[in-house]
Amino acid sequence: xxxxxxxxxxxxxxxxxxxxxxxxxxxxxxxxxxxxxxxxxxxxxxxxxxxxxxxxxxxxxxxxxxxxxxxxxxxxxxxxxxxxxxxxxxxxxxxxxxxxxxxxxxxxxxxxxxxxxxxxxxxxxxxxxxxxxxxxxxxxxxxxxxxxxxxxxxxxxxxxxxxxxxxxxxxxxxxxxxxxxxxxxxxxxxxxxxxxxxxxxxxxxxxxxxxxxxxxxxxxxxxxxxxxxxxxxxxxxxxxxxxxxxxxxxxxxxxxxxxxxxxxxxxxxxxxxxxxxxxxxxxxxxxxxxxxxxxxxxxxxxxxxxxxxxxxxxxxxxxxxxxxxxxxxxxxxxxxxxxxxxxxxxxxxxxxxxxxxxxxxxxxxxxxxxxxxxxxxxxxxxxxxxxxxxxxxxxxxxxxxxxxxxxxxxxxxxxxxxxxxxxxxxxxxxxxxxxxxxxxxxxxxxxxxxxxxxxxxxxxxxxxxxxxxxxxxxxxxxxxxxxxxxxxxxxxxxxxxxxxxxxxxxxxxxxxxxxxxxxxxxxxxxxxxxxxxxxxxxxxxxxxxxxxxxxxxxxxxxxxxxxxxxxxxxxxxxxxxxxxxxxxx
Numbered sequence: 267x268x269x270x271x272x273x274x275x276x277x278x279x280x281x282x283x284x285x286x287x288x289x290x291x292x293x294x295x296x297x298x299x300x301x302x303x304x305x306x307x308x309x310x311x312x313x314x315x316x317x318x319x320x321x322x323x324x325x326x327x328x329x330x331x332x333x334x335x336x337x338x339x340x341x342x343x344x345x346x347x348x349x350x351x352x353x354x355x356x357x358x359x360x361x362x363x364x365x366x367x368x369x370x371x372x373x374x375x376x377x378x379x380x381x382x383x384x385x386x387x388x389x390x391x392x393x394x395x396x397x398x399x400x401x402x403x404x405x406x407x408x409x410x411x412x413x414x415x416x417x418x419x420x421x422x423x424x425x426x427x428x429x430x431x432x433x434x435x436x437x438x439x440x441x442x443x444x445x446x447x448x449x450x451x452x453x454x455x456x457x458x459x460x461x462x463x464x465x466x467x468x469x470x471x472x473x474x475x476x477x478x479x480x481x482x483x484x485x486x487x488x489x490x491x492x493x494x495x496x497x498x499x500x501x502x503x504x505x506x507x508x509x510x511x512x513x514x515x516x517x518x519x520x521x522x523x524x525x526x527x528x529x530x531x532x533x534x535x536x537x538x539x540x541x542x543x544x545x546x547x548x549x550x551x552x553x554x555x556x557x558x559x560x561x562x563x564x565x566x567x568x569x570x571x572x573x574x575x576x577x578x579x580x581x582x583x584x585x586x587x588x589x590x591x592x593x594x595x596x597x598x599x600x601x602x603x604x605x606x607x608x609x610x611x612x613x614x615x616x617x618x619x620x621x622x623x624x625x626x627x628x629x630x631x632x633x634x635x636x637x638x639x640x641x642x643x644x645x646x647x648x649x650x651x652x653x654x655x656x657x658x659x660x661x662x663x664x665x666x667x668x669x670x671x672x673x674x675x676x677x678x679x680x681x682x683x684x685x686x687x688x689x690x691x692x693x694x695x696x697x698x699x700x701x702x703x704x705x706x707x708x709x710x711x712x713x714x715x716x717x718x719x720x721x722x723x724x725x726x727x728x729x730x731x732x733x734x735x736x737x738x739x740x741x742x743x744x745x746x747x748x749x750x751x752x753x754x755x756x757x758x759x760x761x762x763x764x765x766x767x768x769x770x771x772x773x774x775x776x777x778x779x780x781x782x783x784x785x786x787x788x789x790x791x792x793x794x795x796x797x798x799x800x801x802x803x804x805x806x807x808x809x810x811x812x813x814x815x816x817x818x819x820x821x822x823x824x825x826x827x828x829x830x831x832x833x834x835x836x837x838x839x840x841x842x843x844x845x846x847x848x849x850x851x
Contacts, residue, residue, distance in 0.1 A: 268723045270573040271777045272794050276558050276838040277577050283425035285550035287416070287432040294436035294464070298443055298457055299539050303605035305447050308532050308614075310454055311604070313394025315535040316385050316519055319512035320399060321409075324369055326509035328410045331361045331494070334501025336417040337560045337644055339482070343421070344564020346833045346844065355418055356488035358497060362414045366407030373403045384516065391528070398454040405462030412465045415472040421557040422482050423838055424475055431471035439464035503639050503651035510659035517663040525670035525678075529614035536604045536618060537625045540593060541632075547585045548633045551578050556640055561837060563644050565792055565844070567781060568714050569723055575641065575711055582637070586630050593626035624679040628662060631686035635693070641711055650696060650712075657692060661685035720747045722782040728770050733778075737763045740782065748784040750847070758791070758847050765793055765802065765843055773797020773841070789847045794840050801834045802843060 303311040335358035342351040381399060385392045412435075416428050439460050446456025475481055515538065522534035555578045562570040593600065601607070601618035608615045635658055642651040662685030669678035700712055707714050722743045726733050737759050744755040762780060769775040775797030783790050832845040 267725070268569065268779060268781070269725045269777075270577065271725060272779050272796055272840060273558070273562070273570045273573040274577050275796060276840060277554055277574050279839055280420065280425045280554035280558060281550065281581065283429040284420070284553035285546060286429045287425075287550070287553065294439045295542055296539060297440050298461075299535075299604065301443055301447055302454065302457060306453060307390075308535075308605050308611065309390050309528070310394050312528070312531050312535045313385070313391045314398050314454055314457065315538055316391070316395045317399045317402060318538065319384065319515045319519075321402070322512035322515060323509055324365075324406060324410065325413065326505050326507075326512060328362055328365055328413055329508045330501040330505030331358050331365075331497055332414045332417050332501070333504040333556075333640075334497040334499070336421045337500055337556065337640065338497060339418065340421045340557050340560030341564030341644070343835070343837065344561035344567075346835060352483045352485065353488045353490060353493060354497065355482040356484050356486070357490055357493050358418070359411075359414060359484055360486070360489050361494060361497075362410045363407065366410045369406035369410070370403060373400060391531075394454050398458050401455050401458035402461065405458075405465055408462065408465035408469055412468045412472070415469060415475075418482055419472050419475045420553060421560070422475065423557075423836075425554075425557075427472065427475050431468040434471055435464040435468035438467045500643065503643050503648070503655040506652070507636070507639060507655035507659060510656060514659040514663040518666055521663075521667040521670045526617065529611070529617055532606055532611070532614045533601075533617045533621050536601065536606065537621060539604070540600070540622065540625065541629055544586070544589060544629045544633065547582060547589060548636060551582050552637055552640065554578070555637065558838065559640070560644060565842075566783060566790075567792070568716075572708060572711070572713055572715075575713070578637065579634070582633060586633055590626040590630045593629070594623040597622035620677050621679040624677060625682060628682035628686055631683060631690070632658060632662075635686070635689060638711070641713070645713060647700065647712055650693070650700070653693060653696070654689065657689045658686070661688050719786075720784040722747075722780070724780055726766060726770075726778045726780060728774075728776050730767065730770065733763065733766055733770065736780065740780070743782065744789070748789055750789070754847065758789075761845075762791060762793065766795070768800065768802070769793075769795035769797040769841065773800060775841075790844065791847065792842065792844045794842055796840050799836045799841060801836075802832065 299311050299314070302314055335354050339351045339354045342348075342354065381392070381396045384399075385395045412431075416431070419425075419431075420428050442460035442463055443457050446452040446460055450456060452459065476484065518538075519531065519534055522530040526533075555574055559571050559574050562568075562574065597619050598608075598615070600622055601615050605611075606614045606618055635654060639651050639654050642648070642654075662682040664681075665685040665688070666678055666681030668674075669676075669681040669684075674680075697710055697712065701707060701709055704712075706716060720743070722740060724736060724739075726736050740762060741755050741759040744750040744758060745752060750758070766778045766780065769778050773795060775795035777796060779792075779794040781792045781794075783792075832843065835842045
């Protein structure tokens with residue numbers, strides 16, 4: 267029986283790095299907001315907050331290509347197709363560079379109209395908005411390129427480098443922001459310039475990853491318009507959702523400032539920052555989930571995908587419960603942190619005392635639904651992914667605006683949570699209908715439980731005795747269920763046994779996952795282990811410390827003879843070996 271040790275180990279190797287990455291980003295933004303509020307004014311913080319939909323729209327358009335490309339690249343890597351992964355990577359990077367250039371042109375064309383759209387009110391708040399935005403758009407190219415490189419470096423198996431780049435970037439962001447705002451007196455422009463320079467720092471560090479020959483490779487001739495279309499289609503749900511978050515921000519900001527005044531807008535700015543800080547949990551989880559899940563999906567390992575989903579939701583439940591409890595029980599403390607206190611900002615402080623705890627429920631509900639988008643997308647449930655992508659950003663904003671406009675007897679902040687519940691109410695009937703029509707899928711997530719006619723899926727711990735017993739079961743599976751003749755079954759079992767013994771005895775693996783899937787007359791073998799890296803397809807490149815693996819066994823040369831189409835990759839710090847057997851050939 268297969269356990270989740272190796273899958274969880276792969277997920278956890280990404281999770282810590284992903285959480286630290288998002289923590290660095292959100293901490294930088296939070297400190298930025300605090301410096302603006304304390305060194306300039308809460309109005310400056312609110313004015314900069316008004317520009318967030320612009321960065322969100324840019325992020326959304328970029329995500330159409332980046333997220334879609336990263337999912338396709340992950341599946342290509344899982345299918346051992348590095349050439350296709352390189353084509354996807356190259357096509358995405360070229361598209362992102364063009365997008366950054368177009369965004370920069372807005373500083374020349376249409377800038378005033380964009381500012382009017384974001385902030386119709388005059389005065390200091392509009393001035394802060396315009397001045398910050400004018401500088402921020404100049405950093406469009408390094409901003410979009412940073413996002414792309416982060417995704418592809420992660421899916422290529424180096425999440426720790428992404429964390430290093432993020433931490434270095436945010437340290438430079440905070441230090442430069444403090445220097446520019448406090449010492450140079452550059453006001454909100456100083457905050458924008460510190461952001462732009464921090465993106466360049468991140469890009470410089472991330473580019474170090476591609477010096478190695480076995481990483482994703484960028485080649486201009488690899489660009490393909492047809493492939494770009496596939497990337498675009500795969501990324502549509504995430505892109506639309508991200509774009510509509512900008513619409514939600516703009517609509518919520520407008521409702522707050524129109525019906526609740528400047529004080530309401532100040533509280534909305536706090537709530538948006540708190541929502542952004544919750545991204546430490548949500549985006550960190552998704553950044554860990556996507557590369558692992560897509561690679562597993564690429565190798566038709568749906569059982570592994572379900573293990574990742576379970577682990578991701580468990581982490582989110584515990585983390586989000588702790589975060590939201592803090593928001594619910596400490597709204598006054600949070601308001602004070604953002605410079606809104608009971609003495610000089612009494613009205614805003616009172617609004618925050620009501621609004622922040624209610625908004626915490628919206629944050630929790632949004633997180634648990636949003637992560638369904640990539641799950642539904644990679645398994646072809648595009649209508650469900652599109653429903654969440656459009657409904658989740660819009661319904662909470664619409665309900666908040668309605669409740670601001672009309673006295674419903676409860677605080678208008680409840681509109682955000684009610685909107686989230688409407689999303690769930692609209693989603694569940696369709697999901698149940700899909701499951702009733704295909705009960706071979708898992709409930710709610712709709713992941714197929716079976717992708718082959720016959721499956722042998724087990725985990726062997728670091729025990730040769732356990733391995734011997736498993737090999738006996740495997741040989742019986744091949745002969746009795748798959749119809750393999752005795753000679754082929756014995757040879758194939760010996761091959762699997764040799765590979766697993768190498769991992770346990772010499773690679774010091776703690777566990778080996780052995781997955782065998784038989785369908786359409788072919789039997790595919792995939793072995794994962796967390797031992798020392800080795801490539802059985804290239805014996806000449808095996809390092810000295812594992813050359814003795816051939817002693818007392820069949821040897822790597824014999825493995826190659828028995829499994830002529832054997833492939834190897836070192837993915838997520840685990841060895842992955844696969845080969846296919848066609849019985850009775």
